[in-house]
Amino acid sequence: MEKFELEPALKDEIRARVMGDGFVKIVQSVRRNGRSFRISLRPVVIGGARKIQAEMTDDGHVQVKNLDAHGVTTGLEEILDQKGARDLHLITARGDLHVRVTKKGHVLVSRSAETEREVVAMPHDRIKRTPLTSFDATALLRATGLADGDGKIRASMRGKYDQVNEFLKAVGELMGDAKAEDGRTFTVVDCGCGKAYLTVALYHYLVQVRKMPSVRVVGIDRRADVVESARKIASQLDIDGQVTFVEADLSDVGLADVTDGERVDMVISLHACDTATDEALAKGVEWKARYVLAAPCCQHELQKALSGGCGAGDFAGLMRQPILRERLCDILTDSFRAMIMRVLGFRTRVVEFVDGEATARNIMLKCEYGVKPGQAAPVGEYLALRDYWKVTPWLETRLSTLLEKHLSRYS
Numbered sequence: 224m225e226k227f228e229l230e231p232a233l234k235d236e237i238r239a240r241v242m243g244d245g246f247v248k249i250v251q252s253v254r255r256n257g258r259s260f261r262i263s264l265r266p267v268v269i270g271g272a273r274k275i276q277a278e279m280t281d282d283g284h285v286q287v288k289n290l291d292a293h294g295v296t297t298g299l300e301e302i303l304d305q306k307g308a309r310d311l312h313l314i315t316a317r318g319d320l321h322v323r324v325t326k327k328g329h330v331l332v333s334r335s336a337e338t339e340r341e342v343v344a345m346p347h348d349r350i351k352r353t354p355l356t357s358f359d360a361t362a363l364l365r366a367t368g369l370a371d372g373d374g375k376i377r378a379s380m381r382g383k384y385d386q387v388n389e390f391l392k393a394v395g396e397l398m399g400d401a402k403a404e405d406g407r408t409f410t411v412v413d414c415g416c417g418k419a420y421l422t423v424a425l426y427h428y429l430v431q432v433r434k435m436p437s438v439r440v441v442g443i444d445r446r447a448d449v450v451e452s453a454r455k456i457a458s459q460l461d462i463d464g465q466v467t468f469v470e471a472d473l474s475d476v477g478l479a480d481v482t483d484g485e486r487v488d489m490v491i492s493l494h495a496c497d498t499a500t501d502e503a504l505a506k507g508v509e510w511k512a513r514y515v516l517a518a519p520c521c522q523h524e525l526q527k528a529l530s531g532g533c534g535a536g537d538f539a540g541l542m543r544q545p546i547l548r549e550r551l552c553d554i555l556t557d558s559f560r561a562m563i564m565r566v567l568g569f570r571t572r573v574v575e576f577v578d579g580e581a582t583a584r585n586i587m588l589k590c591e592y593g594v595k596p597g598q599a600a601p602v603g604e605y606l607a608l609r610d611y612w613k614v615t616p617w618l619e620t621r622l623s624t625l626l627e628k629h630l631s632r633y634s
């Protein structure tokens with residue numbers, strides 16, 4: 224017997240436990256060259272019938288398959304014939320079996336004491352699905368460079384992959400079960416799209432997961448090199464008719480540059496720098512988009528205004544510390560943004576859209592148009608905070624034409 228190989232008797236025991244009554248789950252994890260691969264088999268109930276579901280996670284890229292009898296046998300043999308260091312955990316009603324194959328090829332086996340565990344096959348929809356694992360996203364992930372040639376998420380792109388995936392989740396949550404109106408193209412504008420990771424992913428999500436029949440996504444960025452690369456990606460994915468790009472500063476882009484007269488349904492922006500986030504929010508308002516989702520990035524405007532000391536008052540001790548001043552200004556800037564969107568008729572929530580490990584910039588404004596603009600409560604709250612700090616937020620100046628009539632009634 225070679226090193227790393229399981230003994231025939233151990234393989235037979237595992238086969239018998241997986242194929243017999245009381246099988247709960249088998250999971251094998253392999254770590255090699257800094258990458259992790261995990262495969263699990265477990266019974267599930269689909270349409271009242273018991274099946275075995277295989278879940279393969281390859282460096283974070285998850286694939287789920289429901290197997291027939293032949294598939295189970297093949298899948299299990301692959302697990303048993305795996306080479307290299309690995310951990311295998313088999314759970315059955317009678318107890319657990321652990322097998323650890325060390326880096327030197329030694330096979331260590333341990334068995335738990337006999338138990339009487341109740342076995343319940345889970346409905347298959349209990350599997351955690353994410354937008355990017357709900358369809359075959361391999362081509363998309365490869366073309367954007369989020370994944371390598373084998374379709375594995377690159378370690379260096381893990382944070383961006385998570386941001387995009389969670390952004391899509393937030394889009395899904397905000398839209399609920401809303402559908403595109405019959406015969407209309409659902410139009411999205413991505414402000415500060417960069418290399419278009421989110422732009423093309425959102426297109427696929429709307430078409431493949433939400434089954435929207437006609438979708439158009441327009442990315443805007445002022446950098447020629449990223450727009451060129453974004454166009455190449457869309458062309459490679461054969462969606463360059465539906466996903467297009469405008470190379471321009473956001474402030475110079477008008478409605479006619481992004482649609483042929485159709486309404487814009489959604490405006491998004493992911494980490495558009497500084498006031499570009501405000502510009503994205505302003506576009507959403509002016510273009511009468513129903514949905515606006517913006518994850519802000521660096522924010523300097525308010526810092527400049529507050530570093531002069533105006534409005535700092537009792538906060539002078541806090542403002543003295545650059546890191547605390549920066550965080551306070553970030554919070555105030557996003558508060559003003561959220562409040563202005565509320566004043567202008569958007570139901571607005573500020574959420575953490577992604578884990579802090581994926582990015583420290585994990586705040587998102589999720590806005591949906593749908594209430595009467597200029598109501599007393601949001602206007603009052605906005606004016607109170609603004610006047611306390613004695614500042615004029617950039618977004619107020621940018622949207623002054625629309626805001627003035629609402630603010631002047633209560634000031």
Ligand SMILES: C[S@@+](CC[C@H](N)C(=O)[O-])C[C@H]1O[C@@H](n2cnc3c(N)ncnc32)[C@H](O)[C@@H]1O
Pocket residue numbers: 414415416417418419420421443444445446449471472473474492493494495496499502520
């Ligand atoms: C940090 S990158 C984020 C790119 C992309 N959304 C993402 O998450 O991968 C910000 C992008 O916004 C673009 N940008 C910033 N300000 C802009 C403006 N005023 N007009 C157009 N693009 C802008 C930059 O060129 C850059 O590509």
